[in-house]
Amino acid sequence: MRLSRYFLPVLKETPREAQIVSHRLMLQAGMIKQASAGIYSWLPLGYKVLKRIEQIVHEEQARAGHMAMLMPTIQSADLWRESGRYDAYGEEMLRIKDRHDREMLFTPTAEELITDIFRAHVSSYKDLPLTMYQIQWKFRDEVRPRFGVMRGREFYMKDGYNFDLTKEDALHAYNRHLVSYLRTYERMGLQAIPMRADSGPIGGDDTHEFLVLADTGESEVFYDSEITDLKFGDRQIDYDDHAACAAVLAEFTSRYARTDETHDEALFAQVPAERQRTARGIEVGQIFYFGTKYSESMGATVQGPDGKSVPVHMGSHGIGVSRLLGAIIEASHDDKGIIWPEGVTPFHCGIVNLKQGDDEADAACLALYNGLQALGLDPLYDDRNERAGAKFGTMDLIGLPWRITVGPRGLKNGVVELTSRRTGESEELPPEEAIARIAAVYSQIA
């Protein structure tokens, strides 16, 4: 994309409504614009990052054998009365009456509707196990929305649901989701720590939240510092292997790690004092096993191998897709702006032309631009008639991980400058080597 043709409304002033850095940077970088309280439009740059994050979630869900589908945003209140949650949910549910005065709602989660689909179509244990998920807009009518997309009212969420014959199978689905989520977050450049959590209105006993450590997190967290040394990395795992998935869960939950909701001082005291840590964390996902809570109230049963009808065991599993943009920025920025991890960056690299209109510089930039595109990369070329300082400022603010700077002086020596946004380190090298270096970086994370 050429910046002269791109809609990138960078703000010069610091937006006053932003209380945290990710909200401020997303507004300043022209990624989002508030439409109403807690409701945002995603401008082209923000939309690109949202889609990159969504794509990683889809790829990792497919790898785990989960099927994508989609449920509507507007649902009938009737189903929610069956589970008992219509009255229990409170004012955060956006309740709506249609033109025929039927009670509807904007879905905050979809346990009821997926259970309704299941009971209509599945009647035998032979069709199990089954896990389906969607990535869809949700609404939660927060009384005081704040922190931009981190605590918005309309938000984009992955929600998945597993149906299993036995508790043991459903706990495998729980473990499989934990493994899959570890991979998912690491691909986004995040360390998200599974912490024992409280189940809230979803229900159930077994639940873990995934938390990203950041000073601006809404939760106070307590953990054994050893847990931050754990990485899932590039291990290969067979998602059908119960023991292998259970071993990952054991490994990642064997150290103390809890939020203030479940914190236990006595247990925490058993962690060696030098490893006790207190910090703040941002919740980016949660997994639940809730047994037969919905299948019993809604009659979602299957015929088992012995011919008897039994309610299925279920769980649900969420990733806050839109909120992740905020979480990533909270975890990865400096005083100049955002620093995107390579896995989610909106453009793979920026090209800055120091002397727009100079034939040689223009030609060199265009060659870089075309060369990167020919390798399947997506560069942003700043071809505006602006001074160098303004171009660098924009690139630093929007946070592309790599920048190639092209100027007449370097071109005389046959070199351009390749700069890492994260380290700030620059290196002079021939244009074709700069292209090869960037291609190599991204081929490692594909």
Next chain:
Amino acid sequence: MRLSRYFLPVLKETPREAQIVSHRLMLQAGMIKQASAGIYSWLPLGYKVLKRIEQIVHEEQARAGHMAMLMPTIQSADLWRESGRYDAYGEEMLRIKDRHDREMLFTPTAEELITDIFRAHVSSYKDLPLTMYQIQWKFRDEVRPRFGVMRGREFYMKDGYNFDLTKEDALHAYNRHLVSYLRTYERMGLQAIPMRADSGPIGGDDTHEFLVLADTGESEVFYDSEITDLKFGDRQIDYDDHAACAAVLAEFTSRYARTDETHDEALFAQVPAERQRTARGIEVGQIFYFGTKYSESMGATVQGPDGKSVPVHMGSHGIGVSRLLGAIIEASHDDKGIIWPEGVTPFHCGIVNLKQGDDEADAACLALYNGLQALGLDPLYDDRNERAGAKFGTMDLIGLPWRITVGPRGLKNGVVELTSRRTGESEELPPEEAIARIAAVYSQIA
């Protein structure tokens, strides 16, 4: 995907609520399930087709230089009061009050919000031309929703908006959209004819609808039969070339083609009698130029080259993404089921194992399955323990364009059977040739 692991709830009975064939087939093929009146869940097979259609729209919008973004589904009534449409829109608008009693609505279209984004960020003619679009869920509270996804209440739509300095530039944007839409529909295997239309609540004088001819269409259409001979085909076009885009518009609108809303008997009578056609059509898109209707009422102005402030010229352009599934099926089916065009098929081909459990047949199917996947193709392998008739019935119903049938008898001679869903023609050939043939078909449409 192996069918034994896939969630494909094919219905044995004919669903009584379906009045038209596309609705019936989408229910029978397990693509959708009604959640409430006019509101559907997209089961895995339906979701896959929806995503293939969405992807084609995205690719063709990018080709035309339009930028993707996303606006929220829930919007404040205030903006719609500025344009005067809040009161004018009537009961089809789903009106909502949030917990603070603020008036909100589920957006049926987004002229107001995009104009608000524009006026907040763009102030100079130098930032024009600008076209942005989104593919987002919309809601229209139909009094009697029917025909499945063809006339649902919650529907998925591409809506794009252009901002230009002059009427001439805005009419170029109009023409560019017409060209882009012709390409888009043809990639989906559809002939969609641009017809002069009525602007309705969007406003403006210049507007064309795109109609697919089908007996179940909601509109009566009148046209010169010569128009059905026109194809956009694989012409290369420079979307910045005003004259080239205008020539395509002239070519595709020079023959008489109108819906009942704009039909003119006197003009139609001038078409040679043997070329006069009356038929029914399904609307799958519409383009509008409406000048300064929204920019004047909402104060969306830019400073022109002469320093004077002028309201921008605008248009909006829609494609009914979810409705297109219905339209494609109406235009492409037989009495056995759906016949997907290659451009939008959920799986590239089906593999039917005639003797599941036979070592040689199982191994041959697996080799085909892996061989197709290795070429980037997405096959559906029917590995269920079902008799051949049931497997053929499912494949015909869900409409994959190609089927490979594997049985012990053929394998003895080293061959499998390749069958075209559209023609019903079969051919025996070695497995590796079947793979190559299917790969060749899809490489032509990529």
